[in-house]
Amino acid sequence: MIEFLVRHFVRDYQQVQDPAVRERYGVLSGGVGICLNLLLSLGKFFAGLLSGSIAVTADAFNNLSDAGSSVVTLVGFKLAGQKPDDGHPFGHGRIEYLAGLLVSLLILMVGVELGKTSIEKIFHPEAVDFSLITVVILICSILVKLWMSLFNRRLGRRIHSAAMEATATDSLSDVVATSAVLVGTLVGHFAQVSIDGWIGAVVAIFILRAGWGAAKDTLNPLLGTAPDPELVKEIQQLVLSHQQVVGMHDLVIHDYGPGRRMCSFHAEVPEGNDIMEAHDAIDHIEREIQEKFGIETTVHMDPIATGDSEVTRLRDQVRELVREVDPDMSIHDFRVTRGPLHSNLIFDVLVPHRCRLRDEEIRRRITEAVQKTVPGCFVVLQLDRSYV
Known part of the structure; x- marks a missing residue:
């Protein structure tokens, strides 16, 4: 059924990196959500009136809020699909994240209101009438x-959409909530125990938990998260597969919304190589990353000395000394300028974000260690922060 809907309502459904195709997926998800949630809300509201159950009625309004969430998702995908303009040269893709966040806030609001109503029902319980129609509606x-x-989860994973993942989580929490209402209805009828208010409170807790989890999932990309380690590894393998490149560093990946990522890094090339050949290789790498990962890339080319055995020996020594300060630190752009009285060892140190040492302390430790190992040298180092 899911594949049938995708194939008939999403043109070019396999091109999931295309913003226009993502928009069609969003419209499909939103449209299906609006129709089904409105039908469920009407059915449960009718069942709530028949039984007088606050839990069933609250569940009806929960589905009504879900229909509103689907509207938000649909509008969010339409807005996110707008083309870049003068004010937003990177496009409007992050609106999709904002739509997911708004859906999460709506879920939290429903949970709070349902919790308040359920607490009142706990302190002032009322009899609930049993109806077979109510049970059938709840099971359906x-x-x-x-x-x-399942529908939203599969679509969300296919196009890597936080908004659809939030909607899928909301639907799963509704399954738990409605199941609790059904159990409460059956227990109230067969055991003659009034637990309607308590069931409503349990439902509220599940809704609040789902809303909070969905909010975190959509807020993280807005704040800026570290790129997927597997993606970083694949980019590194692609770059280093070119024989003209002997190393890379300072990789940064920016996320401007699903399908709208940019990255930059420094590629190390032997200083003795033909510059036009190296430049052609860099251009080819940029095109490969765009074609394989859909990421627009800018590469800075760093020439390094590979034919000087003394520089290579010093680089290896300094690299090991830096790792003694922190095993996750690395160096790059290493070069040596020699003078009649001393040599300058110039290099950058890549510091992982988890390192708790202050910059001054890192500089002091590395400088002392290098000068102790290589007497008569001056150390000129630059600290860079890792973003992967």
Whole structure:
């Protein structure tokens, strides 16, 4: 059923990196969510009126808020699909994250309101009438919400959408919530125990938990998260597969919304190589990364000395000394300028973000260690922060 909908309503459905295709996926998800949630809300509201159950009625309004969330998702994908303009040269892709965050806030609001109503029902319980129609509607709702969770999860993973993942999580929490309402209805009828308010409170807790988790998932990319380590590894393998490049560093990946990523890094090339040949290799690497990962790339070319055995020996020594300060530190852009009385060892140190040492302390430790090992040298170092 899911593949049928995708194939018939999403043109070019396999081109998931294309913003226009992502927009079509979003419209499909939003449209299906609006229709099904409105039907479920009407059915549960009718069942709530028949039974007088606050838990069932609250679940109906929960589905109504889900329909509103689907509207937000649909509008968010439409806005995110807009082309770049003068004010937003990187496009509007992050609106998709904002849509997911708004959906999460709506989920939290529903959870709070349901919790307040349920607490009132706990202190002032009322009899709940049993109805077979109510049970049938609740069972159908559980089955529909299970399918909706699978539907949005599969679409979300296919296009890597935090907004759809949040919607899938919301649908799964609705399954738990409606199941709790169904259990409460059956227990209240067969055991003659009024637990309607307590069931409503449990439902509220599940909704709040789901909303908080979805909020974190959509807020993280807005704040800026570290790139996927597997992606970093694949980019490094691609770059170093070119014989003209002997190393790379300072990789930074910027996320301007799904399908709108940019990256930059420094590629190390032997200083004796033909500069035009090296430049052609760099251009080829940029095109490869764009074609394989859909990431626009800018590469800075760093020439390094590879034919000087003394420089190579000093570089290896300094690299090991830096690792003694922190095993995750590395060096790059190492070069030596020689004078009649002393030599300058010039290099950059890449410091992992998890390192707790202050910059002054890092400089002092490295400088003392190098000068002790290589007497008569001056150390000129630059500290860089790792973003991967």
